[in-house]
Every structure is written in structure tokens, then in C-alpha cells.
Amino acid sequence: MYDDLRDKVALVTGAGRPGGLGLAIASRLAAEGAHVMLHDRGTSRDGIATNGVGSTDDLDAAVRSILDRGHSAAACTADLTIESEVEAMVEAVVARFGRIDILVNNAGVGFKFGPLLDMTVEDWDLVHDVNLRGCFLAMKHAARRMITQPEHEGWGRGRIISIGSRASKSGSAWAGAYATSKHGVVGLTRSLAHELGSRAITVNAVCPNHVTTQLGSWQNDFMAQASGKSVEDYLDDMRSRIPLGRVGLQADTANACAFLASGQASYITGEAMNVSGGEEYH
Numbered sequence: 328m329y330d331d332l333r334d335k336v337a338l339v340t341g342a343g344r345p346g347g348l349g350l351a352i353a354s355r356l357a358a359e360g361a362h363v364m365l366h367d368r369g370t371s372r373d374g375i376a377t378n379g380v381g382s383t384d385d386l387d388a389a390v391r392s393i394l395d396r397g398h399s400a401a402a403c404t405a406d407l408t409i410e411s412e413v414e415a416m417v418e419a420v421v422a423r424f425g426r427i428d429i430l431v432n433n434a435g436v437g438f439k440f441g442p443l444l445d446m447t448v449e450d451w452d453l454v455h456d457v458n459l460r461g462c463f464l465a466m467k468h469a470a471r472r473m474i475t476q477p478e479h480e481g482w483g484r485g486r487i488i489s490i491g492s493r494a495s496k497s498g499s500a501w502a503g504a505y506a507t508s509k510h511g512v513v514g515l516t517r518s519l520a521h522e523l524g525s526r527a528i529t530v531n532a533v534c535p536n537h538v539t540t541q542l543g544s545w546q547n548d549f550m551a552q553a554s555g556k557s558v559e560d561y562l563d564d565m566r567s568r569i570p571l572g573r574v575g576l577q578a579d580t581a582n583a584c585a586f587l588a589s590g591q592a593s594y595i596t597g598e599a600m601n602v603s604g605g606e607e608y609h
Contacts, residue, residue: 329589331482333360336424337588338417340407340465341434343367343381343389347540348490349433350389351577352584356431357398359585362424365389366416366434369404407434407461410468417468426476429588430469432462432489432512436505437542440549443503451504458508459515462489466519466530474526483527486588489516490580491534491599493607501553509534513599520597529596533583536603537565538575570605 337356342349342365349365357363367381381389386402393400401423405416420427436457439450466487473485494506495513513532520530537543551561566572583602586592601607 329359329585329591331479331590332356332585332588335361335428335479335588336364336420336426337361337429337431338364338366338420338427338465338469339431339433340366340461341381343369343386343402344541345385345388346577347381347542348535348538348577348580349381349431350392351581352431352433352490353389353400354393354396354398355578355581355585356429356588357393357400358396359589360398361429361588362399363393363401364420364423365393365400365402366405367402368406368434407464408456410464413461413464414468417465417472421472427469427472427485428476428479429486430465430488431584431588432465432487434461435490435508438545438549439504440501440546440553442501446504454504455508455511458505459511462512463515466515470519470523470526470528473528474523478527481593482590483529483593485523485526485528486592487516487519487523487528487530488584488587489530489532490584491516491532493534493536493601493603495532495534495599496601496607496609501550516599517597524596529587529592531587531592531596532599533580533587534599534601534603534607535580535583536569536575536606538577538580540577568606569603573604575602575604 339353342353369383405412492509495509516532551558
């Protein structure tokens, strides 16, 4: 569909978890002919549940799923809160594939929900360290590489795409830290678009509505209980607010990323594209 993505090199963070947005994005870019490096943390850490990160086994399985379809993929691990590891991650992409053309910031913490009055500083910092600091560090080191590379004729030097959320635009009870971090992703996107436009690099965000991934299932359970509803009633209420009448699918976000990475989006930068079924229009 997007011929100009063939042989481009993409890094997708947080792409190891089965059924997750990151893997869907990586798989879509690979299907378009891109060489894709899938990142995840590989191991857990204090404050992060084991199901909150993609393990090395998850990453291996994700890469195999792409290779088995005849596409190009590899994997790397890094803690996105540590600058030296982020820099090494970007250099690993260049060492493996020769350059980096596309960065998709997908990794994030979306399970530290609860009343702000009860939130610890440690949980607040964890959410922002991964969701915003990690995004900043990946942008910084990917962009440093991109600006040294020759331009692809008619395409430019690079694409930076960050996964925001409907929570990038609207607040939500029990999700104060998450919403604040995702609002920050949009501000960072808009600012960096101004800095990198003259370097032929576009910078955009995709803001999906709720998607029932593994993380999304946990969010459904939490929000339903906090609202005093069954999960099905909670989801019915959500669907009733969405003009298209359904929650999001992984492919919805992956499709938006493929478009923004393509030459068809060469005059789009600084945008935070809603993929919300019409619920969010700001």
C-alpha cells in the first residue's frame, strides 16, 4: 500500500507483548517492506508487574511471527529511563540495518491507576519516567542519527511517531498520572516538530481510544470496579459514547502509524491524530 516504506528502517518501542499495540505497529510496518527493530524491556523491575513488560521470550516470539511471514525484523532490549541504554538501542538499530528512518514511541506504563490523593510519588515518577522521559530520550537519540543521514528523495530524513492516547486530550478519574504524561507527549511532539522540520523530519503523535489489549483488559477491570459496574456494563457505556459504536482495535493504531510513516504524510507534522471512533475530536 505504501511503496515508499520498502527498505526503510523502523524502531518500535514496547513491541514485545503478545496482542499489544507495539507488535501490531511493528508487524504492519514490516508488511509494508520496512526492516523493523522491536524493543521491549525484557525483564521486570520494581514497581512494574511482570505482565507490564515484554519479556525476552515475548520478543523472540514476536520477531519469529514477523520472520515467518517473510518480512524483516530483529529485537533489542533497553530500559528507556536510562539514557545510555536508549542511545545504545538506537545504535543497535543502525548496526543491524545501517540507518534509522522511523521511530515509533509506543512503550508506556498504563496500569498505575487510582485516586490522586492516594498515589505515591514513586508511582507518579514511574509513569512519567517511562511515558514521557523515555519518549524524550528515544526522540533525542533517534533524531541525532536521522539528521546525519542522506534524505530519501520525496520522503525526507525521518519520521518520529509517538503513541499518545485519548487521555492526551481529555482527563479521566483515576488516571491522573497517565493522562498528564500523555498530555506531555503531545506537547513534546508539537515542540520537536518545530525543531526538526528544517531537517526534513516529521514528528507526530497518534492518540488511540481504548483498545482491549492485555493492558486494556486490566484497565477494563480496574475502571469497572472503580465505577461500581460490571466489565460488560462499563464497556457498553464506553461504546455508547463512541459514534462508530465500538472500542479500538490494534490495527486501527497500526494503520495510522503506517500512514504517518509514509510519503503520503510528508506535509503533516506537529499533529496529534485522533483514532477514537469519533469520541475525541479536539
